[in-house]
Amino acid sequence: MSHTSEATTTHWVLTLTCPDQPGIVAAVAGLLAEHGGNITESQQFGDPQSGLFVMRVQVTSSASAAELGAALDALSPRFDLQWSLDVVGRPVRTLVMVSTAAHCLNDLAFRQRSENLPVDLVAVVSNHEVLAPLAQFYDIPFHHVPVSAATKADAEARLLALVEELDVELVVLARYMQILSDDLCRALEGRVINIHHSFLPSFKGARPYAQAYERGVKLIGATAHYVTGDLDEGPIIEQDVERVDHAQSVEDLVALGQDVERRALARAVRWHAEHRVLLDGHRTIVFR
Template identity: 55%
Template sequence: MKNKPAYILKVTCPGRVGIVAAIGNFLADRGCFIKELHQYDDLNSGRFFSTIEFVFEGEHTPSVEQLKAAFEVTALRFDMQWEIHDASRPARVLVMVSRYDHCLRDLLYRRATGELNVEFTAIVSNHEDLRPMAEHAGVEYVHLPVTPENKPRQEARLLEIIEATDTDLVVLARYMQVLSDSLCRRLAGRCINIHHSFLPGFKGAKPYQQAYERGVKLIGATAHYVTADLDEGPIIEQMVERVSHAHDPEHLTQVGRDIEAQTLARAVKYHAHHRVFQNGLRTVVF
């Protein structure tokens, strides 16, 4: 069973009696062994959420397409929004960066060690600074400098690259440009951003210097889906670490870089492993 192909069924639908039984019966009737199951009923929204990883115990293993065709009857019965994925298939990820390298470096390392089941389709940047890092990792580097005048044209080029590379997920790994509302809508649910989290919120240049000047006691980071509302999309992951008056701006920046990298990596992993559902303005993360 260890070496057999695994699949992931991802389901959300209106909550009602019999959903888990129907899914379980569908899998049991096909000789499936459930490796892992997560479920959650949101009593406020009235929706059910679940991910199930399973393998086939028999000799014959159907294709993903055959599974989807067979599951359609059950899905229609419960008005499900659902997906079936080959668990071994890496998520195809396009990373966007500017000049900061810590998040990109961390993602490349986690991919190299096998922690992230992803394949990088391209690294896109508005600067040339990180080209050597991309080339060392064997990932195509695309330079798309952005100005107010060429921004629509460059975003159109970005969409062409996403489509041509069959990209599943776009990751803004400290990409220091604001995406247009139309691009945010085109990438809804498949674009993740990372940013620092402070109380009070410090925007603009040198946020860690501002945090130092205000005596911040917690450094944090938030990874979220990108929407047209800047930095207000559904949150996937957050992390914090306590700091003190002894932390100067340089030390705060070091702590912040580490937390940003960890938080973004976790969010990418959850999405790539099909463990994230959007639930209105919130998320359900297994």
């Protein structure tokens, strides 16, 4: 390959969903080959229950986004395709919402800076000012947006304005201890990831570690999921657990739980940013 062709080659990631039927993989592979594509990674799954087919392909090609998009649009009616195309590794513009707990925000910011987490943290929004110094340390703009029953609608309007102004693609609730309204959940559908400090569906709502302690659990965990209008019941992306025993206090569980939370959230954010998470009704398919 010449130096010129190398310089104009782009590494694309294509995701698609459609009703499961014969010929999809062959048609997509053929389309990419017609555009000089070299497939570097390919995963697909047909759900026998829902009848949905999902596929994720990474491919190098000198074709432009417009050229590939036009070809995919032409193919779409044949299979009823819904597709998305992006550049592999492009940082996803991300807004993080927090309250007073620092561990998840600190972990995401550190991973972005040191471990190539493919996000661009463009803002931190908080209903408290406690974490302003942490955001400043990582050079992330901090926005204090207080929330009360009387100001909730205004606060959410400000959040939506920031999302539009900053061209935000992903919102991460990194231990943001406020419930989003149904209207906001619908406005940001599929673009909000929450970390719940419990192994859903158990111990929802407030003080889950205290609830877990009172039940004498042997495993504690955390759940990263997409946010919907149903509290803590959105499609699950990732879960993680830690074994505990009777000798550990509520405080011990909280400390262990924070480590589990940051791990689960970081994986969910990475997989979302890498276009590895596809929705299948109320479930997710994650191509790891």
